[in-house]
Amino acid sequence: xxxxxxxxxxxxxxxxxxxxxxxxxxxxxxxxxxxxxxxxxxxxxxxxxxxxxxxxxxxxxxxxxxxxxxxxxxxxxxxxxxxxxxxxxxxxxxxxxxxxxxxxxxxxxxxxxxxxxxxxxxxxxxxxxxxxxxxxxxxxxxxxxxxxxxxxxxxxxxxxxxxxxxxxxxxxxxxxxxxxxxxxxxxxxxxxxxxxxxxxxxxxxxxxxxxxxxxxxxxxxxxxxxxxxxxxxxxxxxxxxxxxxxxxxxxxxxxxxxxxxxxxxxxxxxxxxxxxxxxxxxxxxxxxxxxxxxxx
Amino acid sequence: xxxxxxxxxxxxxxxxxxxxxxxxxxxxxxxxxxxxxxxxxxxxxxxxxxxxxxxxxxxxxxxxxxxxxxxxxxxxxxxxxxxxxxxxxxxxxxxxxxxxxxxxxxxxxxxxxxxxxxxxxxxxxxxxxxxxxxxxxxxxxxxxxxxxxxxxxxxxxxxxxxxxxxxxxxxxxxxxxxxxxxxxxxxxxxxxxxxxxxxxxxxxxxxxxxxxxxxx
Numbered sequence: 092x093x094x095x096x097x098x099x100x101x102x103x104x105x106x107x108x109x110x111x112x113x114x115x116x117x118x119x120x121x122x123x124x125x126x127x128x129x130x131x132x133x134x135x136x137x138x139x140x141x142x143x144x145x146x147x148x149x150x151x152x153x154x155x156x157x158x159x160x161x162x163x164x165x166x167x168x169x170x171x172x173x174x175x176x177x178x179x180x181x182x183x184x185x186x187x188x189x190x191x192x193x194x195x196x197x198x199x200x201x202x203x204x205x206x207x208x209x210x211x212x213x214x215x216x217x218x219x220x221x222x223x224x225x226x227x228x229x230x231x232x233x234x235x236x237x238x239x240x241x242x243x244x245x246x247x248x249x250x251x252x253x254x255x256x257x258x259x260x261x262x263x264x265x266x267x268x269x270x271x272x273x274x275x276x277x278x279x280x281x282x283x284x285x286x287x288x289x290x291x292x293x294x295x296x297x298x299x300x301x302x303x304x305x306x307x308x309x310x311x312x313x314x315x316x317x318x319x320x321x322x323x324x325x326x327x328x329x330x331x332x333x334x335x336x337x338x339x340x341x342x343x344x345x346x347x348x349x350x351x352x353x354x355x356x357x358x359x360x361x362x363x364x365x366x367x368x369x370x371x372x373x374x375x376x377x378x379x380x381x382x383x384x385x386x387x
Numbered sequence: 388x389x390x391x392x393x394x395x396x397x398x399x400x401x402x403x404x405x406x407x408x409x410x411x412x413x414x415x416x417x418x419x420x421x422x423x424x425x426x427x428x429x430x431x432x433x434x435x436x437x438x439x440x441x442x443x444x445x446x447x448x449x450x451x452x453x454x455x456x457x458x459x460x461x462x463x464x465x466x467x468x469x470x471x472x473x474x475x476x477x478x479x480x481x482x483x484x485x486x487x488x489x490x491x492x493x494x495x496x497x498x499x500x501x502x503x504x505x506x507x508x509x510x511x512x513x514x515x516x517x518x519x520x521x522x523x524x525x526x527x528x529x530x531x532x533x534x535x536x537x538x539x540x541x542x543x544x545x546x547x548x549x550x551x552x553x554x555x556x557x558x559x560x561x562x563x564x565x566x567x568x569x570x571x572x573x574x575x576x577x578x579x580x581x582x583x584x585x586x587x588x589x590x591x592x593x594x595x596x597x598x599x600x601x602x603x
Contacts, residue, residue: 103430114431122437132464211585213544216578223570301447308449312548321451328459335460342448342456349447 143333147340158327165323166344172235172319173304176242180303181296183243184250185289189280191251192258206248214306217241219313234317238310246303253295257288290363297356301349308345320344390568391576394558401558402580408475408543408554409584413536415479420486420532427491430512438487445484450545453481458549474546482539489535493528494520526599533592540585555580 103111133139146154191202209217221241225231261284269279289296311321320341328337391398427438445453457477458470497520505519547556559577562568 107430111430111432114429115433118431118433118437122433129464136463136465138463207586208582211541211582211589212578213541213581213585215544215548216574216581220574220578223574227571305447305449308451309545309548312451312545321449324452324455335456335463338452338456338460342452345449345452346444346447350443353447 138335143331143336146331146333147336154331158331161323161327162320162341162344165318165320168235168318169304169307169320172238172242172307172310173300175239176246176303176307177300179239179243180246180250183247185254185285187247187251188254188258189277189285192255193276193280206251209244209248210252212245214241214245215309215313217245218310222314234310234314235319237314238307238317238319242303242306245306246299249299249302250296253292253299254285254288257292258284260291261287293363294356294360297352297359301352304348304352305345390562390572394562397558397562398555398576398580400553401555401577402583404551404554405543405547405556405580405584408471408478408546408551409540409588411475412478412482412539412543412546415475416482416486416539417532417536419479420483421490423483423487424490424494425516427487428494428516442484442487445481446488448481450478450481450542451549453477454546454549471551474549474551478539478543478546482535482542485535485538486532489531490524490528492531494524496527497523529596529599530592533596537585537588537592540588541581544581 130139137143141149145152146158149155187202187206191199191206194202212220218238218241221244222231222234222237225237225240231237258280265283265287266279269283270276274282307319308321310317311319311325324337324341327341328334331337423438423441426434427442429435454474454477457473457480461473501519501523502515505515510518543554544556547554550557555577559573562573563570
């Protein structure tokens with residue numbers, strides 16, 4: 092259990108243990124009854140019938156290979172879109188962060204204004220807007236590119252903000268030491284501030300990757316002709332006439348991918364903290380506080 | 388910009404509907420998210436497990452998938468309510484997972500000594516949480532939860548996009564597909580509508596933060 096929880100109640104004595112056990116039993120029973128009710132209802136409605144699940148889970152079903160081939164295709168589009176958007180957002184985000192930090196107040200204002208606008212727009216609106224705008228100027232190169240550009244526009248701002256928070260949390264002595272040994276402002280940013288900030292904000296940055304991966308699914312709602320995992324789910328559920336089952340399986344695929352990303356984040360974080368890095372590292376809680384809730 | 392000026396009624400109605408989705412979503416996800424957070428720190432292992440499972444599940448599923456499952460899957464169970472109710476419920480179920488995590492991180496900012504002091508004068512878990520930790524945690528929780536709520540307002544556009552009807556997104560859809568207005572000015576109108584919602588929410592949050600902030 093995490094530390095804050097452990098202090099909220101005493102190490103339970105015999106009486107408290109009995110109460111906890113009773114609470115567990117009652118809560119467990121309530122959850123179990125709810126679960127049984129749902130399962131019974133599903134069975135009543137024929138939602139657990141083999142013919143609805145087989146194309147998805149039974150390798151001997153005649154539709155199974157086609158279904159999973161389609162899912163694989165969709166997965167490839169989703170991962171490609173997310174990967175390109177991640178790479179572009181990281182590069183542009185770092186540039187934006189250093190620009191915003193090094194520009195003067197006047198030069199910074201329009202930049203900050205545009206960033207605030209991009210951050211205030213719902214991603215789904217940004218995706219559709221980008222697509223329409225690209226068509227209007229005759230630069231439309233397929234829905235996937237629209238999606239990548241839109242996701243980059245939104246996420247590079249978020250990544251810039253995460254990085255900026257990281258840079259600003261560094262002790263002042265870092266910059267001063269850099270300047271004292273004769274580096275220019277730009278060099279201090281590149282060789283002293285950004286490396287430390289990025290390392291400190293790595294958990295937040297990686298959890299932003301989860302967001303990008305999830306947001307690719309929005310394209311299937313507003314862009315025509317994209318063949319990402321979300322769209323495949325839509326098409327499969329229509330063809331197989333099993334909405335609940337298809338979305339359940341596709342949802343699981345997303346969950347597995349995101350949990351894998353989360354594990355990588357944890358691994359990276361442990362490596363970083365285990366190696367006795369500089370004291371300038373932002374504690375995890377600080378990172379959570381600075382970026383809290385962005386990854387919704 | 389005739390698409391905006393000629394159809395002010397439609398846009399205004401859509402704006403109000405989007406505001407409604409956002410408000411219901413905020414109320415619902417704050418309530419359910421706080422309950423989940425209490426589950427996750429309670430001494431009862433079953434509740435802790437349920438909370439952790441719920442948060443992991445909903446947090447890692449794209450909102451679009453959650454909404455489609457609600458809108459098309461739940462009717463297969465024989466539960467039929469309006470699309471609007473499905474949309475808002477889906478939004479609440481999804482957002483509450485993030486509210487739960489934000490509240491939990493707020494609770495962890497309360498110094499250990501506070502809970503220890505409460506325990507040492509004999510308060511129970513409920514009293515420690517309700518009288519000592521929560522009043523302080525709720526203040527610390529304002530910024531992260533506020534960010535979650537702002538993100539939720541943006542996500543309410545997704546609820547509109549899958550076809551709740553009557554909100555800003557469907558105003559856009561109606562004007563462009565049925566009435567043949569050009570797409571670019573119409574979507575600019577919609578974008579402005581959403582910006583008004585999110586930026587004013589951000590402004591309110593900043594005001595509220597300044598009032599609730601405590602020096603430690």
